[in-house]
Amino acid sequence: MRVMVQKFGGTSVATDESRALAADRVAQAVEAGWSVVVVVSAIGRKGAPYATDTLLGLLNGVDPQVSPAPRESDLLLACGEVISTVIFAQTLRARGYETIALTGGQAGIITDYEYTNARILEIQPAYLLQQLGTGRIVFVAGFQGATERGAITTLGRGGSDTTASALGAAVKPHVEHVEVEIYTDVDGVKTADPRIVKDARTLTVASYAEVSEMAHQGAKVVHPRAAEIAEIHDVPLWVKSTFNEAPGTLIRRTNTSEETSPRITGVTSTGKLVYLRFPLPDVSDTDRAKIEREVYRLLRNEEISIHLSSTGNGAFAFAVVREHLGRVAELIDGLVIPGELGPRTHPPYGVITLLGIGSKGRGMNAQRTLLAGASSLVDIRVVEADLVENCTMVSVIATGIDDIPGIFVKMLGVLDEQGVWLYQTADSEFSMSVLIREADSVRAVRTLHEAFHLGNAGTCG
């Protein structure tokens, strides 16, 4: 048996017309001799009646002051995919095909109990394989599974991609050959967002690592979790368009792409970020570390993630997602961090550090007033953060960065020539990133895409 797992996103099943095109893809695979598993997302995007966000809005709208129980949230959220799966199965049934529609749990997807972001523990594919063996097309609701006790769970962001990839991995040991196709509204993995770069090129082949890095850095084609599962189990993954006949992008286990390595894969942008820099020019490394630790502890308690952390050279700095800025300001503005008392027998006996975040909070001024009475005993060190709002991160994705001398410098130089101000940089095995003003983001992406010859007219370097 040769199995094709096809996943269709919300836009692919949103209307009669798009559903008909998606059904054509399924029919083509069946006629080509594949046994087909179809994974379906909820119909449409936010605002559509059965879209995940719409269902969540209904639930939260009951009483915004009372958070829904995660278990019940999942029970509701899973409905969107169930509805679209049954409707899409009926579309193929109306064309004369034998079909069966399954929930994630019925398809054998067993998860842990982390509702709204469950992790797949195992998949028992016997029933799914049995149904394929009868010649049916098996439709599986994406984004969901079930605990071993039968409670419905959802898989979190990118859940339907994850379902498709995991089902491919599950059936692989039992069949002759398996491939997974992710259908979307673009015709493959692009070198940049085509809405930003008109001549963005579709990659014919990419490695799991490249695609995973692109997804982590903001590309929205395949969820990195799906790419990671496909890589672990060595399942070929295709990204194709529902709406045209372009061949798409093949993602497979190799460090080379288009048989060339090293190469520059693409340019991405992601995130609405705020950059906070705390200048500590005359502070010892030991005191700086203690101040940092207290700040990070507070953010940890509020489950606020930080990015682009940097320390040393008289400061420490980090970025947070912009929506968290208000909470960060509440936590840090006016924060008092006592230093260790010195061995002195007369004042000042030590240093107290008072942190502030500009106009975002009034805590520092209030604390400064309160601490005024102590200033005869200890030194008060006031540290006000430099705040850069409206930042974003632009990344160049590459394979074999160490083998492309000067690639990072070229990136920085090109942006410098364009007058794009760089607040911070980061680099990893597969990417180089810069933190810049969001207003410069489009210009930066276009400039880098052109500089690295990534467009249709260029070559991959």
Place this chain on the structure above:
Amino acid sequence: MEHSPGTSFEKERGVHAIQVRDDLALATCTTPDKWLLLLKALADNGIPVFHLKLHDSSITFIVRSEYVDRVLAVSDAVPAVTVIEPNVAFVSVVAGAMRDLSGIIARIFDALVGAGVQILQTGDAHDAVHCLIREESVATAVSALQHEFELAAGGEA
């Protein structure tokens, strides 16, 4: 219905390894208007640099120890003022689904500051947080991080 044994599918979430990369040097260029020229000159001379960080009046970057002499020679030629701190190492905390986790850096600081390890620089990616420390502190740092994240001794769990 016949059940197959089932297959484990996903990466473990959370911190699963501590990694060390040593034999490195920390370079600090304190000539702010020359940093891009310096980096270009280093690239032209085939010297790979990584973990570049921009500061208020300086930049820092990492080079492998074998390149230190050449970095200083290139820096002199630019000319730029570059200070080298040799014998440093990266200790990295590696995690799956890092972006779904908060507080990793706080726990790293708790562990390292608590163990008396000075953190010279930090950096983060979607799957790791890196801390630059002096080589002499590596054993202490690894032990402290293994304890903090409940990993088995030996570097990776």
